[in-house]
Amino acid sequence: MTESSQFLFFFSALGAFNGLLLSIYFALSAKKKVFSNYFLSLLLLVLSIRIIKSVFFYFNPHLSNIFIQIGLSACVLIGPFLFLYLKTYAEDEKPNWTKHVLPYLAIITTLGFFYPYVEHRAIWSTWIIKAISVQWFVYIILSFKSLQPVIRKIKDKESLRKIDVWVLSIFLGVTLIWLAYTTSAYTSYIAGALSFTFILYVNLLLLIFRNSNGITFFQEKEKYKNKEIDQKTLDLIGQRLAIIIEKELFLNPNFTLEEAAKELKVTKHVLSQYLNEILGISFSNLISTYRVGKAKKLLETEKNYTIESLGYDSGFSSKSTFFTAFKKVTGLTPAEYQKSYSK
Template identity: 75%
Template structure:
């Protein structure tokens, strides 16, 4: 009896925390940062689904209308996960209508003409399975917007806290889907699992509030009140070309510290210049130099394999070379070489 009470408390608390966080993100979504709005809605529909599970598990005689609402909420979990990750990755407004309105219309029509109270078998055999399948499809589609984070893993770059945040959201939602999808083989009650996920979000939220990065997916201005004067800007502008002229980027281990040492300026000033003036990170700047080198090799060398070409351009592996080349040029090395040959 006591164990059941504890399970109910933990499960219900997870859903309650979800509602609180949903409200928190909605209210504090400043400057139209759309990732926050979608995250708020994601937590809301997740919490509705979870609270339905909790009360149904402990009270099987729960009104069927609440069961229908809880199940219907699932149809928006996948879309809001997808929209949250997409709006963050693209750093701007995301078209949401086609990902939300059609599903709302479909579930409303089904709920009206085939209410759960009278058609439980249809819901169990078809509608719920279709909802979980749609949820899974969006989980798979959302992977696309985590590629930059996975790329950082491959390149052994440091992850930002914001990267960890979105990975946690993605895998948290995926785990909840798995728990529901496998409920027939395990247990219907997944509130405790959901609570763990929500609690983790709260902990991350508190970490954000107490670090130099600001909350709500807006990086703090790293160099505020540390503006460089015109003379310093001109000096760095003249010096930074040395990286390209001497082809220092061909060293696979070339980093910001070595660059600063070679240019005889502080690491901080070089980083500030690249970030603020060039509008990119040091690693992206070096990748661009390497891709330009690769393009020249593709135009002049006909006997090099693409793998060798990547190594000769400063990349550490074939996969990182192909990924960077496609990202920067929009073409694969083979496609670029083919288009160049046609132009000649």
């Protein structure tokens, strides 16, 4: 093995090994009632198994076929665990993980038993691996829906919480690894392992930052430094802010900071500064509060609508964002609130 090959082996294998260690770390953290960490732990575990297979196969083409089969089979759970982790982040409740894990586990186990890789390499290469890649990509698309609150904050140039940056980096990391493996025929088979190692260390830095009190992302207040809003503008915004409620502009699920600023006849920057410094709330949280207020009224008066449809009628773009926002504001789920009101 040449010196450059030794470096490649060390760098890629180190990432896989550290992935396993992180998997154990998050599994232990889950015992502290952080349920989503179970899914993060399992995501890192199946990714590490897949990477370890790639590393050793790249440097040892005569690797045992059963080991190759295990490595490839692990890929079938990468997408589901990514989806489940991001869903718990978005909805803050335990999802039904069995329907996203057990069927795929049963299918890949059955295929491995009746069509083992050692005897059916052509079937695996032609059909099974491609099917797994498509399934992985489908779950990437499904997972993206859980990131809509973060995407809206980025579009409105609002402050991101550390957890927002963290889950966004996890999503992008898994997507890039999928892309590296999908395009490996045109680049290099080891590209997936190298991308995993690189992304892992970037996320490790984010983990350190996330646990540091001195680090924040997208700090909005720096932009406002030494730029005070004059009293006339303050009074003007205070008077006109009610327009958003009166016209129920928040019912538009795509209502943006820029549209609100136009309606209030101020600049987007000034409105953002007013909300953050004077009211102490971000634009997305303010609109979310208005929507929850509307939802509460509908829950109190409407009996012939499903709770999910009431969420859409209140301006929420998805069931998950509705449930998360409602519980954050009221401390209850929509169903619990409706039940308590009807007593």
